[in-house]
Amino acid sequence: MRSCSDFNTKIRVLLIDDNYNHLMGIRELINLENDIDVVAAATNANIALNLIKKYQPDIVVMDMNMPEKDGLTAIQEIESLDSNVKVIALTAYDDADLIFRAMKVGAKSYILKTMASSQLMNAIREVMQGKICLPQGLTTGFFEYFQNSFKQKEKAQNAAGSLLADLTSREEEVLDLLTQGHNYKDVANILFISETTVKTHVNNIFQKLQVNDRTQAVLYALNNGFVSKRKQRTTTVA
Numbered sequence: 001m002r003s004c005s006d007f008n009t010k011i012r013v014l015l016i017d018d019n020y021n022h023l024m025g026i027r028e029l030i031n032l033e034n035d036i037d038v039v040a041a042a043t044n045a046n047i048a049l050n051l052i053k054k055y056q057p058d059i060v061v062m063d064m065n066m067p068e069k070d071g072l073t074a075i076q077e078i079e080s081l082d083s084n085v086k087v088i089a090l091t092a093y094d095d096a097d098l099i100f101r102a103m104k105v106g107a108k109s110y111i112l113k114t115m116a117s118s119q120l121m122n123a124i125r126e127v128m129q130g131k132i133c134l135p136q137g138l139t140t141g142f143f144e145y146f147q148n149s150f151k152q153k154e155k156a157q158n159a160a161g162s163l164l165a166d167l168t169s170r171e172e173e174v175l176d177l178l179t180q181g182h183n184y185k186d187v188a189n190i191l192f193i194s195e196t197t198v199k200t201h202v203n204n205i206f207q208k209l210q211v212n213d214r215t216q217a218v219l220y221a222l223n224n225g226f227v228s229k230r231k232q233r234t235t236t237v238a
Helices: 020-030 045-055 071-079 096-105 117-128 136-165 169-179 184-191 195-209 214-223 226-237
Strands: 011-016 036-042 059-063 086-091 109-112
Touching (some): 011 045, 011 117, 020 036, 020 117, 045 059, 045 071, 059 071, 059 117, 071 086, 086 117, 109 117, 136 195, 169 195, 169 214, 169 226, 195 214, 214 226
Parallel strands (some): 011 059, 086 109
């Protein structure tokens, strides 16, 4: 990887912004820097993808709000090119959810258009050095959203676990066999009970897990760790 201190080689930047005037303004500002060079610019993400393949830039500075193809989709497609290009998301919106999603799909930095141009230049240099760059003004909101999203996920998992905890041991056995792909007749034979009794247990499972059919019940069990918990319990008992 080239170092920003290597003044013999400039950082190659490609710009994407559907606002032509803003695009040209950024281009002029960047080209004032001695160590950064804009190799190409585009007002459309599809065109930009072809330009990335052609020019192999180090950094892509991309507007997140574009017609035809939004920034998040474009970042994912850039990431799939199997190149070393790094993306800096550029937007007018201080939106914690958008920041989170942009970073999640691969953006290395997130800069507001209203920020000073020096922050964009700093982000380009930081990202070029392999760092993640998020301006201080956005950091607090990003991490609050990040923490809250995990808290909400944990609450959802706990709620799901409490529903599974309502199952009786027999209902757990029935659900376990259903997750293994057995039909009602198989379950009845394995547990030495009637098929009618199996259906009664299954209906109780539906009500407790708040689902409508066997497929939903199985997916619910798989998505909420039921199988692994059953295995642990079985191993412990054995």
